[in-house]
Amino acid sequence: QVHLVESGGDSVQSGGSLRLSCAASGHLVSTYSMGWFRQAPGKEREGVASVDADGNSAYADFAEGRFTISRDNAKNALFLQMNSLKPEDTAMYYCAAGPFYADYTAPTDFGSWGQGTQVTVSS
Numbered sequence: 001q002v003h004l005v006e007s008g009g010d011s012v013q014s015g016g017s018l019r020l021s022c023a024a025s026g027h028l029v030s031t032y033s034m035g036w037f038r039q040a041p042g043k044e045r046e047g048v049a050s051v052d053a054d055g056n057s058a059y060a061d062f063a064e065g066r067f068t069i070s071r072d073n074a075k076n077a078l079f080l081q082m083n084s085l086k087p088e089d090t091a092m093y094y095c096a097a098g099p100f101y102a103d104y105t106a107p108t109d110f111g112s113w114g115q116g117t118q119v120t121v122s123s
Helices: none
Strands: 003-007 012-014 018-025 033-039 044-051 057-059 065-074 075-082 091-099 117-122
Touching: 003 091, 018 033, 018 091, 018 117, 033 065, 044 065, 044 075, 057 065, 057 117
Parallel strands: 012 117
Antiparallel strands: 003 018, 018 075, 033 044, 033 091, 044 057, 065 075, 091 117
16 A cells, blocks of 8 residues: 655645645555545545656646646655646645556546645635
């Protein structure tokens, strides 16, 4: 089982930026697909972005052009750069690791999850 710990969440104003980090331990994640998900109060969890072992990334429509997912296999880490943040981006953000075929559209394919980091965007 991969142990994941997110960090970097904060309270920012609309239009601001944040960089989320996810540190993995217990297993090298270089061969895993990795993803970011979020859940706002009263809403279902939704996929934000994912990156496979080859570095191919995919984004939800709301994230395209504003968010960038990246991985550093040497550091066993995953990142999410978020720019032009909006109040509707307010949510708990989770990092997840899964098999090679996993992507952000299917959170149930991811077997390892972090505890989350809170992002709050004020208008």
